[in-house]
Amino acid sequence: MQIATATENTRIGLNIQLDRAKTLRERNRLGQFATPPKLALDIVDLGKTLLPEERKIHFLDPAFGTGAFYSALLQRFPQEQILSATGYEIDHHYGNGAIQLWCETDLKLEIADFTQIPSPTKAQVNLLLCNPPYARHHHLSREQKQRLQQATIQHTGIKLSGLAGLHCHFLCLTDAWMQEGGLAVWLMPSGFMDVNYGQPIKDYLINRTTLLRIHRFDPTEVQFEDALVSSAVLCFKKAIPPTGHTVCFSEGGSLTFPLRSRQVCLAELRTTPKWTQLGVTSNHSQPPEKKSRQKAAVNAQDTLVDGLIPENLTQPKNCSLKLSDLFTIKRGLATGANHFFILTPEQISQHQLPAAFLQPILPSPRYLQVNEITADAEGNPQIERQLYLLNCTLPEEDLPEQYPHLWHYLQQGKAQGIHTRYLCRHRSPWYTQEKRPPAPLLCTYMGRTSRHRESPFRLLLNHSRATAPNVYLMLYPKPHMASVTQEHPEILKTLWQAFARISPQEFITEGRVYGGGLYKLEPKELGNARLPAFINSLFSWDSVLSH
């Protein structure tokens, strides 16, 4: 993925160079305004939270340009997860540069007019990301309009008015490419939400897709430096919406951290002619009577996106969930003498310590290269620095006979005075440890902000049976949440990804800052951190919160 970042820098340079070689009028005609790299990453991140974890990806960008989305995809997904990637670009000017840039990847990029490509016989795409050309209808000739209208009717049965721009036809035409259940994220001018010619598109979104999210950027903050367009991100799954389905409408801020959001039910969408006037004024969910109707109607097989959270968890109670709503947070364990109680495999074999009293424990975060800790068949973390915690509850007098090697090791500890240390002295027996079962989610307890203003804290997803020392905070699902995660372990991953998007500001205001920009976070402070509002469109929390 590092290579992908390097290639992205080259792509950005190439795009600037190619843009400069054209006049603004020429670029306007074909809607040649590239997606800002950060927004492309946000869009891919949104897609990532909605796709099942291991889902192999068949990607399409029908208006490829130099490949802002493809590049973001490669930065966010391992290459082996991307089974196919297809792009279309009408203009050689951008297309040739892109073909050269991506020649060492498996991308199939065709220089062609996407609207004239026959639909595939078998719909294969399950991730479509597109910033379509925004060519308004008066840039289209009468012949072009007729051809587009016919193609759209023929492929999708949708009749678009002559006032619809090229981007509207793009959206409809891709329907035939999308696999059932596939996910599409579009960066669109937000006009279609309000104008008459947008109605067939809104009907399509309401009736033939499961519309998941519409985020409108603040119209005063244009997304493209060189195009005055107010934009929206539109995210849907190709599937008939489940009963009681609601859509997350968000506004302002960024896609990842919107300023406002609201769940809107389809009935409200049907009766609201202008979707930009839905009144996304605060983070409130819908009125209670709608909630209860949904509760009654939900069906265990309804999912937002395959593999994601089942709808039978009903609707969100409040739009700014705190971590402590879902998790009990505890400091990792303090042994009182790490050098004595935390051992390497070599030390264990040297002292012949019995496996029954050893549990894997995570090393300091600086030894962890990754934030997702996988496990081997025995539940040991697959990390370079393997460590084990010595923990025994048996009384000391039982040990010489039953576990002579352990007893001998403890005697060595006593000779060093370990048993008289404060924490050991207050435990009985002195070598027993606090109860800290493995936690599925962990957060580092202290950290520094980087120059890129990233969060000073790391959030880890732990699949192993390793416990953790007190340089971590351990997040244990609250009882009802635990039963939900047991049934649907994939929730944890989605949550973890959502955690990673918690604004650094949330942590920084909660945690305490020490000299040299060092931040520390106590369990209660972490518990107060709010999850980004967008996750309300992914999860339904009432049943978890009501316990």
Ligand SMILES: C[S@@+](CC[C@H](N)C(=O)[O-])C[C@H]1O[C@@H](n2cnc3c(N)ncnc32)[C@H](O)[C@@H]1O
């Ligand atoms: C808004 S740009 C998006 C480029 C790139 N995907 C991105 O997000 O930065 C739209 C691209 O679609 C291309 N385009 C315009 N009409 C097209 C068509 N009929 N078929 C394929 N590509 C087209 C333009 O040349 C332009 O590169």
